[in-house]
Amino acid sequence: MKSESDLHQSAFQALDCFQIEIPSWGFANTGTRFGKFLQSGAASTLEEKFSDAGQVHKLTGVTPTLALHVLWDLPNGTADAETVHSFESKYGVAAGSINPNLFQDQEFKFGSLCNPSKEIRERAVRHMLDSVAIARKLGSRDISLWLPDGSNYPGTQSIRRRIEWLEEALQKTHKKLAPNQRLLIEYKPFEPAFYHTDIADWGMASHLAARAGPQARVLVDTGHHYATQNIEQVVAWLLHTGMLGGFHFNDRRYADDDLTLGSIDPYQIFRIFHEIQLSGQNVLSQIAFMIDQSHNLKGKMEAMVQTVCAAQEIYARAVLVDREKLAALQDACRLVEAEECLRDAFWTDVRPAVRAWRKQRGLAENPLAALRASEYVEQIRKERGARNAKGASSYA
Numbered sequence: 001m002k003s004e005s006d007l008h009q010s011a012f013q014a015l016d017c018f019q020i021e022i023p024s025w026g027f028a029n030t031g032t033r034f035g036k037f038l039q040s041g042a043a044s045t046l047e048e049k050f051s052d053a054g055q056v057h058k059l060t061g062v063t064p065t066l067a068l069h070v071l072w073d074l075p076n077g078t079a080d081a082e083t084v085h086s087f088e089s090k091y092g093v094a095a096g097s098i099n100p101n102l103f104q105d106q107e108f109k110f111g112s113l114c115n116p117s118k119e120i121r122e123r124a125v126r127h128m129l130d131s132v133a134i135a136r137k138l139g140s141r142d143i144s145l146w147l148p149d150g151s152n153y154p155g156t157q158s159i160r161r162r163i164e165w166l167e168e169a170l171q172k173t174h175k176k177l178a179p180n181q182r183l184l185i186e187y188k189p190f191e192p193a194f195y196h197t198d199i200a201d202w203g204m205a206s207h208l209a210a211r212a213g214p215q216a217r218v219l220v221d222t223g224h225h226y227a228t229q230n231i232e233q234v235v236a237w238l239l240h241t242g243m244l245g246g247f248h249f250n251d252r253r254y255a256d257d258d259l260t261l262g263s264i265d266p267y268q269i270f271r272i273f274h275e276i277q278l279s280g281q282n283v284l285s286q287i288a289f290m291i292d293q294s295h296n297l298k299g300k301m302e303a304m305v306q307t308v309c310a311a312q313e314i315y316a317r318a319v320l321v322d323r324e325k326l327a328a329l330q331d332a333c334r335l336v337e338a339e340e341c342l343r344d345a346f347w348t349d350v351r352p353a354v355r356a357w358r359k360q361r362g363l364a365e366n367p368l369a370a371l372r373a374s375e376y377v378e379q380i381r382k383e384r385g386a387r388n389a390k391g392a393s394s395y396a
């Protein structure tokens with residue numbers, strides 16, 4: 001059995017290869033259908049989003065990439081590549097996953113890749129191919145697709161024909177991928193559609209990824225599950241079948257609430273990280289850790305730094321599980337001892353170890369306190385306040 005210091009040593013090593021991608025839209029003024037509470041320091045230009053991401057990476061050392069949403073961040077498509085490269089070198093953060101926007105154009109009212117109109121489907125596929133071309137130009141590995149497509153009333157759309165159109169569209173997209181690129185398929189059970197959603201669960205996403213081609217994988221957004229669903233079991237199956245491509249981490253009390261990771265159920269994220277640890281370190285490079293949150297009330301910079309720190313701490317705890325001992329107790333059906341073996345790690349306060357890891361890497365031991373001391377938030381409030389008071393141009 002591993003000694004205390006061995007376990008801590010493994011937490012240190014684990015933290016060395018822990019990285020998490022942050023979303024550009026996490027810095028923007030976002031809201032719910034009932035409205036937006038504008039923050040004077042919110043980012044709305046791509047440069048401001050890179051600046052904020054650069055600050056988070058400077059403080060935490062583990063967020064080297066920024067997820068971009070095509071129509072929100074790259075309205076000129078591949079023509080924006082030079083601008084992106086200049087921001088990458090200026091702010092020390094690289095463009096990460098490229099997220100197509102197939103959910104805001106009026107013509108996608110009855111669907112995009114699944115729309116009954118062949119013409120509209122072709123326009124949606126073109127947006128997918130543009131997104132692949134942008135990712136190639138920026139050197140991004142992942143094209144991360146979420147589709148709102150679905151319907152609101154029984155009988156109003158053909159679920160079967162939409163599956164065929166989707167398979168066709170994803171195969172066309174997969175054909176355009178460069179050898180190092182991946183197509184991540186994100187599922188969601190409902191919203192904005194409230195009768196059927198075309199990619200509603202992991203099984204559908206897994207089938208579509210397998211049918212699209214060998215570089216397609218499934219993306220698990222932790223907020224995209226029914227409240228009663230066992231998410232770590234879904235993760236175990238996707239790891240077992242080799243179809244897990246990555247995560248959108250957030251937390252929720254009810255549905256797709258996009259709250260900050262670990263704020264409601266930190267044990268949930270711990271159980272997911274534990275399943276990943278059971279697959280060993282070599283799968284890590286194949287699993288994209290990304291944050292997908294909407295900071296409607298919390299200060300956006302604070303919420304992002306808080307989230308990254310929480311993810312590090314919960315990840316380090318999952319690494320502490322004595323998996324050898326646990327496997328023996330599980331197979332011996334020593335239930336309480338097995339449960340206590342898992343919970344011991346969860347209840348271990350790793351914060352001193354994580355602070356020590358940060359100190360050893362020349363990083364702020366307490367990034368949230370360092371953010372406050374930096375007065376970065378005050379600075380961006382001054383710079384952006386007047387503009388933001390007028391309300392933002394695009395959704396994020």
Ligand code: LRH
Nearest residue numbers: 099146186221248256292
């Ligand atoms: C959909 C989603 C998707 C993003 C969006 C911002 O709910 O999770 O990943 O495109 O949020």
Ligand code: MN
Nearest residue numbers: 186221248292
């Ligand atoms: Mn998501």
